[in-house]
Amino acid sequence: FGKQLWKVPTGRRDGIVSLASEALIGLPSPFSNFSALKDNFAMSDLSVHDLVTLSGAHTIGVAHCGAIRKRLFNFTGAGGQDPSIDSEYAESLKMKCKDPKDTTTTVDMDPDSFLTFDNHYYSSLKGQKGLFQSDAALLTDKKASKHVEELLKSPKNFFDQFAVSVQKMGAIKVLTGDQGQIRKKCNVVN
Ligand code: HEM
Structure with a gap:
């Protein structure tokens, strides 16, 4: 991309305890509806605007089949797929994710553009090709x-707003004072 999008503060303090069992606490689930997402973000003082903008990060990367299988094969609990997903897109996902025991296969998140950080996510969304519920x-x-409409209008809108929201997100629960520590080596506790 070759462009500076936002400033990243240096000198952050790190925690000294890290537990796998705590990794998902506070994170929204891909099965969330709008009000659950809104409430989850509000807990970190992030607005609906931030939610929509930051979800645009799903313009890059991949997801494991487990995060979408329910949507494809058993949306209501009595079988069937989510009516809000594009049917051709759903078929291609079903092909890749058909084995319920498969825990390793991944699918691209922003179909046709999953390696590029751009505002294409929002056109996928509007084409009913958002990956998660x-x-x-x-x-x-x-x-x-x-x-969504605003961010779709121009890549600049997306980049400018993403810069603001991601800095807000980066400031969630920053350790200050004597909390945590400044590591001598960044990948190990002192
Ligand atoms: C709005 C609520 C969000 C939900 C429910 C959500 C959920 C998920 C899930 C389930 C995955 C796939 C994980 C996997 O199967 O390996 C994923 C991937 C990803 N998410 Fe989110 N996410 C959210 C917001 C965000 C935000 C705010 C960012 C960053 C600003 C973000 C960036 C990413 C990226 C880059 C990936 C791809 C990771 C990879 O390729 O390995 N997501 N997200």
């Missing part, structure tokens, strides 16, 4: 849908 959920709210 939590992506599709952004179109179920009026205010959120309006933000």
